Amino acid sequence: MYVRRKTMNETVHVKVYLAGRCPRCNRYNEQLTYDYGIKPYQEVEKEMDNVNHKIKDISCKHCSTDFAPESLVYKETLTDVTLAQVAINYDNTLDPETSRLLKEAHDNRFEHFAKHEDAFWDGFVAYALQNWRDSINELQPHELLAGLHALDIPTNARTATQLRREVLNKVKTTEQKAKFWRSANHDYVYNQLLDIGAMGWHAESDAKQFGQLRTRYAVLNYPMEEVQERLRTDMIGKVVRKDRGDNAFLFKRIAQLSDDFSRLSKKLRDRYHQMQELRVEIDDKNKIIHELRQALKNERSNKNIVSRDPDDIRKIHELKSLVNELIEVKGEEVKEKKEAVIEETPIETESAQPAGKRSLEGKTIGIIGGNRSEQAEQITECNILTHGGADQDHEFDALLNESDELVILTKFVSHAAMWRAKAHAITEGKPIHYTKSINIHRILDEIK
Known part of the structure; x- marks a missing residue:
């Protein structure tokens, strides 16, 4: 489409631009595709007969995205006037x-x-x-x-x-x-x-x-x-749009078909530009995927192999064993003072002991189960802390934290207290002993 001029000999400078909005940043862009030069408009009209403008993607000057233009814009630059803007019908391409x-x-x-x-x-x-x-x-x-x-x-x-x-x-x-x-x-x-x-x-x-x-x-x-x-x-x-006579119905039908065609063309143009937007969105996601893959590859190539401490390995196995044992326990814990049936019975110390007796001087021994506070006062060899084991209160937590070694009286402690003490010992690396004895002197003799 070209705008008519009353004065065909008027000197003009017509330029043609590919124009459209970027599907990524929605900025309007124009890109020069042809310059007719400065000459009389009549000569420009004749030159237009022999010029075919190649439709190609334009690059957004804001985000550098390549996209298909929406229209051709004809501008007269001497007077800064837009002569015409022609929509590009991608659905109406001729063979x-x-x-x-x-x-x-x-x-x-x-x-x-x-x-x-x-x-x-x-x-x-x-x-x-x-x-x-x-x-x-x-x-x-x-x-x-x-x-x-x-x-x-x-x-x-x-x-x-x-x-x-x-x-x-x-x-x-x-x-x-x-x-x-x-x-x-x-x-x-x-x-x-x-x-x-x-x-x-x-x-x-x-x-x-x-x-x-x-x-x-x-x-x-x-x-x-x-x-x-x-x-x-x-x-x-x-x-x-309106006519009388024998041709009235024909012209009316042609007008309806023309309107339908125009609506369909607009819909197809909209779909085409939606495809452009989807293409940009897919490109963005592919770029992110590529970056993530590259980061993962770099992470794998730079990963250092660390040797784990044997003691840490032992703790992990013990904690896993503890978790499996806890899963097998069903129902609520019975807080009665009765013998707990556990795999460690008869239980020996879980920490390696050197041959012969050892000295407990300077150590704090935490005894859980029953009431042994009167016997504990008679011991001078080491510091004795006791707890009944029925409740897991702040005193129970204090005994766990302050003790160097733990002793569980299996006949007088609840399951919950025993699991709690065992988990603490594994985590903190403290020796823990299981016994059926009730005399503190005998208990200390057993754990030496």
């Missing part, structure tokens, strides 16, 4: 053979029009005579003056309204009207319709600039070769 035939028809438009020129003008005049007043109201002042000048009718009118009034009052006969109409529309037919060609028309904009009646007649009757009839069909639905 190479059809494109070649359309190009040939466009190049041959002058010869083809010459063969049908008289018929076109006769129909155009007849059409205007049927709607004379409305047709005159569509003419611009310079067109009205051209028609009056052809009939040698002088005028002192200063406004478009005064000119139209004079035409309606002074141009009376059919011959005068025919000559007036051809002269008034000479520029429209030859410098607009024919010079630009059907491939460059934009029916809706033309109807606003040149009038609904004239645009309608041009769309329906302009001489086109067969390969260009698709262009005519696309434009009919945009300019023929």
